[in-house]
Amino acid sequence: xxxxxxxxxxxxxxxxxxxxxxxxxxxxxxxxxxxxxxxxxxxxxxxxxxxxxxxxxxxxxxxxxxxxxxxxxxxxxxxxxxxxxxxxxxxxxxxxxxxxxxxxxxxxxxxxxxxxxxxxxxxxxxxxxxxxxxxxxxxxxxxxxxxxxxxxxxxxxxxxxxxxxxxxxxxxxxxxxxxxxxxxxxxxxxxxxxxxxxxxxxxxxxxxxxxxxxxxxxxxxxxxxxxxxxxxxxxxxxxxxxxxxxxxxxxxxxxxxxxxxxxxxxxxxxxxxxxxxxxxxxxxxxxxxxxxxxxxxxxxxxxxxxxxxxxxxxxxxxxxxxxxxxxxxxxxxxxxxxxxxxxxxxxxxxxxxxxx
Numbered sequence: 001x002x003x004x005x006x007x008x009x010x011x012x013x014x015x016x017x018x019x020x021x022x023x024x025x026x027x028x029x030x031x032x033x034x035x036x037x038x039x040x041x042x043x044x045x046x047x048x049x050x051x052x053x054x055x056x057x058x059x060x061x062x063x064x065x066x067x068x069x070x071x072x073x074x075x076x077x078x079x080x081x082x083x084x085x086x087x088x089x090x091x092x093x094x095x096x097x098x099x100x101x102x103x104x105x106x107x108x109x110x111x112x113x114x115x116x117x118x119x120x121x122x123x124x125x126x127x128x129x130x131x132x133x134x135x136x137x138x139x140x141x142x143x144x145x146x147x148x149x150x151x152x153x154x155x156x157x158x159x160x161x162x163x164x165x166x167x168x169x170x171x172x173x174x175x176x177x178x179x180x181x182x183x184x185x186x187x188x189x190x191x192x193x194x195x196x197x198x199x200x201x202x203x204x205x206x207x208x209x210x211x212x213x214x215x216x217x218x219x220x221x222x223x224x225x226x227x228x229x230x231x232x233x234x235x236x237x238x239x240x241x242x243x244x245x246x247x248x249x250x251x252x253x254x255x256x257x258x259x260x261x262x263x264x265x266x267x268x269x270x271x272x273x274x275x276x277x278x279x280x281x282x283x284x285x286x287x288x289x290x291x292x293x294x295x296x297x298x299x300x301x302x303x304x305x306x307x308x309x310x311x312x313x314x315x316x317x318x319x320x321x322x323x324x325x326x327x328x329x330x331x332x333x334x335x336x337x338x339x340x341x342x343x344x345x346x347x348x349x350x351x352x353x354x355x356x
Contacts, residue, residue: 037301067274152192
C-alpha cells in the first residue's frame with residue numbers, strides 16, 4: 001500500500017499543476033457523481049418498470065377474470081336454452097297455423113329473461129331451419145343467404161359445442177357472439193343460438209384502467225379494445241425483448257415500443273382461445289424521464305468541470321508569468337513590467353518581486 005502511495009505521489013510531483021488540479025477534480029468529484037448517478041438511474045429505472053409491470057399484470061389478470069366470467073355465463077345460458085323443452089318444440093313442430101308459432105314464441109320467455117337480468121348479455125337470437133316457423137322478434141328463419149354468411153361458415157367449420165365469432169352483423173352493441181347449434185334426434189330441423197356479449201359492459205369493466213386492453217380470438221382480430229380506433233383491425237404486436245424479472249415484455253405495436261402482457265383463455269366447450277393483451281406506453285415515458293435526468297446530471301457535472309478547467313487555465317497562465325519574471329531576475333534583469341492582474345497570493349508574490 002505504501003508503495004502505491006509513493007508511486008502516485010511521485011507521478012503527481014512530476015505533473016504540471018493544471019493537470020494535477022484536473023485529475024483531482026475528476027477523481028474527487030466527477031467519478032463519485034458519475035457512479036452515484038449511474039446507480040440512481042438504474043434504481044429509478046427498475047422501480048418505474050416494476051411499478052408499471054405490477055399495474056399491467058394486475059389489469060391483465062382482472063381482464064382475464066372478467067372475460068372468463070362473462071364467457072362462462074354465456075356458455076351456461078346457452079346450455080340452459082339449448083335443453084329447454086319449449087325451444088325444442090319450436091324447432092321440431094310442423095306448424096299449420098302461424099298463430100300457433102307466435103303463441104309458442106311468447107311462451108318461450110327465457111330469451112327476454114336472460115337479457116333483462118344480465119347486463120353482460122346484450123343480444124340473444126335464434127335462427128330456425130323449421131320451414132313452418134316465421135321470423136319475428138328474436139327469431140329468424142335460416143335462409144340460404146344466411147347459410148352463405150361468414151358466421152355460419154365459421155360455425156360449420158368448428159366441430160365443438162360452442163363457437164365464438166366476432167361480427168357486426170347482429171347488433172351494434174355486441175361484436176363478440178357465442179354460437180351453438182341445437183338439434184334433436186327426432187327431427188332434421190335445427191336451430192342456431194346466438195348470444196352477444198355487451199360492448200357497453202366491457203367498457204364499464206375497463207373504464208378506470210390506465211392501460212389499453214385488447215381482446216382477440218385465434219385470428220388476432222380485435223373485437224374489443226379500450227382504444228376504439230383499433231377495433232375491427234388485426235393485432236400488430238411483435239415481440240422485441242423479455243424484461244428479466246418482470247411479467248411484461250417489450251413489443252413493437254404499430255411502430256411504437258411499448259410494455260405489454262398477453263394471457264390466454266381457453267373457451268369452455270370450445271376449441272378456441274381468447275387472447276387478453278394489456279398494453280402500456282409507460283416504457284417510452286420512463287425512457288424519456290431517464291434521458292431528461294441524465295441530461296440534468298451531465299449539465300451538473302460539465303458546467304463545474306468547464307468552470308474548473310477555465311480557472312485552472314487562468315491560474316496556470318499566471319504561474320507562467322511569475323515563472324517567466326523569476327527567470328528574468330535570475331539572469332540579472334530586475335526590470336519587471338507591471339502587467340500582473342490580481343491581489344491574491346500570486347499577486348502579492350509578484351509585487352514582492354517588484355520591490356527593489
